Amino acid sequence: MNQISPLAYVHPEAKLGDNNIIGPFCYIDRNTVIGDNNVFQNGVTINFGARIGNGNEIFPGASISTKPQDLKFKGEETTCVVGDNNSIRENVTISRGTASKGTTTVGSNNLLMEGLHIAHDCVIGSECIIGNSTKFAGEVIVDDRAIISGSVLVHQFCHIGGYVMIQGGCRFSQDIPPYIIAGKEPTRYCGINLVGLRRRGFNNELINNIHEAYRLLYSKGVLKEGIDEIRRNLPDCEEINYIIRFVENSKRGIIR
Known part of the structure; x- marks a missing residue:
């Protein structure tokens, strides 16, 4: 049985699984599908087009499947797909897709820290750790098990390889190949991610x-x-x- 606060709003057309906890002041829109055993703390917004798996914990102020910040978006029906067992911290925003790809995708077992923005049509893998206030522009790809520190700015269409460590405050417009440490200014190769x-x-x-x-x-x-x-x-x-x-x-x- 779902535990839904009387102070939350769940659209009658939203599809909920079982054993979800939906805290006060949450908003769950129509055309949303939510699995089982999720915890939505107070003030979480689940927008049109969200597809959320099982066992996720979403913290206050997060907004999932937001309207893309893309002037080419014309209201087409798109989705934002989130996997299982993710920790999505305070004020994270994840946009849904556009006509370009149709879907923004986040895998499973990720830690997405406070203030992170994932723009339209991004593909985020699984078992990633992404730090506070990091921003991904549209159509960025992040492979599995990447670690991206705080306040990193990622240009649209960039590809970040798996098992990387990207130092805090980096900004870049080229791809980051797998298994390495990237850092300094301008962002460059700093050796392999030996500890990781x-x-x-x-x-x-x-x-x-x-x-x-x-x-x-x-x-x-x-x-x-x-x-x-x-x-x-x-x-x-x-x-x-x-x-x-x-x-x-x-x-x-x-x-x-």
């Missing part, structure tokens, strides 16, 4: 291979030459192939 990789169970041989891959990649003036060197000198494994695919598919170029 060890915490995730990467063994020393694999860490050394990742480090060598970036040494080869950044030692060449032309990235294609670096990729060719990686293919010639390092073992064929998923982690090395992920780096190669990421760089080859980068549309904005990677930080150097």
Whole structure:
């Protein structure tokens, strides 16, 4: 049975699962679908088009599936999909999609800290930690297990690789490849995310291979030459192939 405060508003057309807690002054719009075992603390807004999974905790002032801040948006019916077991802290805003992709997506088991903004058509992976007041412009992609510190500004269409650590206060308009630390001003490669990789169970041989891959990649003036060197000198494994695919598919170029 759901526990809905008498001071909350739930639209009659909203679809709720079971065992949700909806605190006072929450607002749940029509065309919303909510799973089971979610906790919406006071003052949470769930807007038109939200699709929320199970076991999420959403804190006061958060607004999910907000109207996109995009002048090209003409009121088309789009969605914002949130997975399971996320902690969405105070005043987080997540816009729904536009005609470009139709959906903004947030995975599962993420910690999204206070004041974060995720714009239209972004794709956020799972097991990410994203710090206070960080802002994503439209159509940003963040792969699984990325750690992004506070007050980071991310240009539209950027791609952030998995297992990265991005230092607080960074701003960038190019892609951040996987497994690295990015920081300083302007934002650049600061080595591999050694502590993060060890915490995730990467063994020393694999860490050394990742480090060598970036040494080869950044030692060449032309990235294609670096990729060719990686293919010639390092073992064929998923982690090395992920780096190669990421760089080859980068549309904005990677930080150097």
